[in-house]
Amino acid sequence: MATLVFGSIGTMLGGPLGGTIGSMIGSQFDTALFGSSSREGPRLKELAVTTSSYGQLLPRHFGRMRTAGSVIWASDLVERSEVQGSGKGGPSVTTYSYSANFAVALSSRPIRALGRIWADGQLLRGADGVLKAAGTLRIHTGEGDQAADPLLASAEGVERCPAYRGVAYVVFEDLDLSGFYNRIPSLTFEVIADDDFALHDVIGATLEDVDGAVKLPEVVGYSSEGAPAADLQTFAQIMPLEVDAAGEDLVIARDRRQTAAISLSEPAVATADDDFGSLTGFTRHRAAPLDNSPSILRYYDVERDYQASLQRATGRSLAGEPAAIDLPAALTASAARSMIERTSRRIDWTRDRISWRTSELHPHIAPGALVTLPGIDGQWRIREWEWREGGIELALERALPVGATTPPALGSSPGRVNLPADLPPGQTALTAFELPFDAADGSPDAARAVAAVSSASAGWGGAALYADRGDGALSPLGPSGRARAVMGSALSILPPANPLLLDRGSQLEVQLVDPTMQLPSIDMRRLAAGMNLALVGEELVQFLHATPLGQGRWRLDGLLRGRGGTEGAVAGHANAEAFVLLGTSLVALDTGLLGSGSDRRVLAFGRGDSEAALSPVHLGGIALRPLAPVHARRTLAADGSWILSWTRRARGGWSWQDGIDVPLVEQAERYIVTLGEIDAPLGTWTTDTPQLGIDAAALAPLAHHAGARFQVRQLGTHALSAPLLLAVLP
Template sequence: MATLLLSAAGTLVAGPIGGAVGSLIGARVDSHLLDRGGNREGPRLSDLSVQSGDYGAPLARHYGVMRSAGTLIWSDGLRETAHRSGGGKKSGGRTTSYSYSASFAVALAGRRIDGVGRIWADGKLLRGAAGDMRSGGRVRVYDGSERQTPDTLIEAALGPGHAPAFRGLAYAVFEDLELADFANRIPNLSFEIFAGSAAPETIVEDLGAACDVEMSASRLTGDMTGFSAASHSALKDLLGVLAPIVPHKVLASPVGLHIAGPAETKAWEVSPSDLVGGETIGERRRDVRSAASGSPGILTLAAADPDRDFQPGVQRSFRVGARQAGVRHIELPVSLHAGRAKQVAEACLRRLWDRRRSGELRLPFHHIHLAPNDAIRLSDGSEWTVTGTEIAGFTVTLSVEQRVGAGPQTPPAADGGTPRVEADIPQGETVTRVFELPPMDGDPDSSIRLRIAAGGRSPGWRYAEIWASLDAEESWRSIGVISTAAKMGRVSAVPMSADSSFWDMQSSVIVDMLDDQALENASRNAVLSGANLAKVGDELLQFCRAEEIAPRRWRLSELLRGRRGTEAAMATHVEGEAFLLLEPEAIMPFDVPLDRLGGTIHIKAAGPADSLPLVPVEAVTISGANLRPLSPVHIHMRRGADAGLNVCWIRRSRRGFGWPDHVDVPLAEGRERYRLRLSSQNGTAEYLVDEPQFALSAADQIATFGAPVTGGTLAVSQLSDLVGDGPETVFEF
């Protein structure tokens, strides 16, 4: 290429002789201007796939839209965060787990870019096109302008005045990226980079400027989605990579090189009288058409496919009748749709076969202006491309090959294969439920258990990090991550009251679910073993049948009601109350100490793209429901011969749901005590007893109420030394 440039300069100064001398000089400096030392290869598609941290690694120049890895240029190391949960000895003790995050910067391009779209980590989508993160952390992108300022995180780590601004370098800064999904290491990242025009003229002129070569281009053709120069390659190698997609020739101009498209190529006429000795090309050509080993029968072309998340796609072209002639593979750092890649592969194969016909011509000295890549047309109408020149004895000997005709302009039908792409659906808003339950299996005996569930309306919801404040929102601490969306919704038709001792075959619950998750049927045996337990308002119930009657609307029937001592809640249902399927894998337990009883705890659930200060707060007043005794059952009252009242009841235990010995249930409290409230038409009185029975003589009735008690209500509740009264059972008489 420098040969062409200096040859043109010599011709301008000293005519044809000067042009010949310029060609000789240019041949010597060509390697310095365009090759710069040793054997090199042009950039390949694989150059874009692996993240590097090597010092001196090349910085890619991207054009159009490409997916490319980057170069790690700064890291602040790993950050360890402790998460503590659990409580007393009976609940297994306190558990401490650790999570890790990292802050680092990745160089993306050695020229200014327009922005970054999706980001992949270890091949999985980390950030969607809308900017939502799949893992915890934040990312900032710098476009590589000459006015960009240092990143605040890097400046805080290195000190004011010591952080580089990386002007002219596009890069991304990750702050506190959660590493749990990546084996607690910085993952291999790749980026969807938008870098301006992928027009061939733009690419060629920018590459010339990057190599300090004055170079212009015009009327180049060749559609592509994107192109990347991602290696230490000579300019001629970079242009060579473009050649299969953008046919061109390199011309000399007074001010540098000019890259000309086929439409600008002028064919020089060569008449029979110009041929030295009257030779024709047919007499002097070296016809290599029979040398089939020089051209493949199959050509494969690999390029990034935008329809497959820029994963490598391969298109093949076959030469009819020549499939045994061998295979040639071309790998290009470009992004092409499947049809365009197929078109390029067919054009490359056709060019290889058409150019097998070559030859030599000897012309008079006035044809010294002809140079490699020039076109000539003979009197028979055939066109040839000059591939080399030799000047000897005032004769110009040209090495030529037959020119390639234009192929079809419409991209052929092509199959890029079934794309294995990850759906890019934003996570959307996180919906949270914070609640307490009656005593459940595995609950601690000496601390209060709060439970948290989360999910979202969007099918792209993935997880939320849960934060708690125990000091009226003065400070927040992370208590874990929920990564399984709970099945929840709102009740649009409430069940009627029923007897909790039998299957409820009359009632049903209609639920409008938050998302598209399905509810499932369960057999009676499965239900009796604990399946399909749901919180509907304040009642716990189970269901056998779940029927979707409209999109996201379900009817639940064949019910077991008032589970875990929630019979009283059967009469409190209202439309619009919350529904939540109690699946252990979707619910996070959070144990708080007893001294928080009656206090308020604040909870936030932050999705990956949420800013913690802006996340809504849910305030919960702690009642200690898991430590409260259950309400007594089977209250029985009879009057003695002296008109005294004799009352007895059956105690229930928060630790006795399994009834393992079929005789009695454990007390589960420090001591057995009950509170009774006896109300009549003459007033109310309270009594404390330490056994499940009570007697009030006629004399005591008159002393307390002024008259015998003939009717009223008796409310009985069991007491706990930890949290006070359990729920009451009210008996009317």
């Protein structure tokens, strides 16, 4: 005799045609299925983090899953220092950076590939397979012939380093930790173990002589952490699985081989007093409904990056808390909704049960087989059978009719979640320039060089900056950081305008590198406070209004021109000039490394760049160059002499708040007045006051130089200002 019940697999015996198999075979199946211990099967849990503990279970992954893995090797953090100095005896700054070398085991069976990697919840490796931080990633898929990793072999010795064959693992070499607070981040990995898998792949990997070719079309991925019986119990929650050990192989879901239901003969009457159905040969009853029938399915949602989610079945609400099914598998929301709907309907249908006795032997009667009964409608599935003296006793439950498992067309949603954007690193955009001296933000004797670094992609992770003095040698200037400057290029050419007046007639169209970047509009009070200052070519401009034109294009008007001493560039604009909105995203550059030559350049190289971005240094020397005098006047005296006068300006004194001249930041107040060409003057005068008198006797010899111009320049501590036209000889 033989009895087979899914909940007591350890008592399995042979089938009706095979005779008694014996308890030894049953115990062998029991040990293979359940394992030698009684550890609990897999349970749905929130995403874990990477750990490193002895004795930690390493799961087997099937399909596509997200896992934390276990650190199996790591070296000490690698510290690097870099000294950056301003040169010429100036102060130097030492910066430190850290990287790590470590290996993480992912699966105790081979995998096909590795997908995305999350670090502290953010993407470290996107779908394109490119790391978003500096470092090298090597993937070992766990094949039986894989070689030892070269980094581990060099650190531990070739003779002492295992190849971890049969274990899929990854090795990070020199991973930059600057974005993770100089520590190894919490990592999770998207493991791609198989393109497709069935139940046999899960059970047959650890148990021989098993026929379990049950397809799992809706299951994207599954992780096995226990004995095969735990895996069977997991899937039996959402699909009817039958186990038959009557033959040479352990057959799971026998009904998959059945093309038509088996017609049973009339029931056999009982021969013993205690047998059921003594007169009819069968009994029929309907089981009581469950107090809390499962109506919730918890699973890992593929559309939410494998985070835990749930779906509910439709139906009348019952008293008490509804039961939930934990399915530690990766599913879509629609597949999970269909599963819980089918499961709910199947549980209700299978409450109708029959105990049937037959005296005929049939080779295909086994658990899971579909049968029809004389005089009773519908199809019935064999759940148990037992060979007794009075006949073969079958425990049957109603099989779902065709179409009953088809769930209604109900909507399903994975829910709303803010997933980390998988953005490409993007190309680096760069514009380097000097800033005018600001008394509140620097020294009058030091230049202030900055770089605006940005990208069209929000996934840009910054760039390394280098200085080229013009000789081709590159000196590192440090990292740019990940903050993107608001910058782009001019689409129109600014016409000349008076830098002393608000330019209401000119407009400037610009194209920003990223269409999502914004330019603000302000009022006159904020304009007077210095807001909305931008670099356009070699001119600093303020703007009142910024009008979006779509696709990252903006129109700027209400302009203040020639700001910060750049009035000399008002009439010198060209096509496609650089545009940079000055703000907090500018990167300060080491002027000692950059130098002051006219052919110096700044280079930037990011992870998404095929070649370095480079830029000359615009506004070179503007911080140390005195401002050109203004308000030129010529007074003709009664004796025929000229008195040339002007008004001085001071570097950094951009606001004239109280009507008193701002303090001069030069070591002394000095001016040079020239007649004719500046490079080859006809005459030169120097003065310590903002005026110069030329008597009639000195003017007389110059009469034959009609049209020659008197110009004045302020002689500063470090440079000469731009010239101011004072007068022209008649």
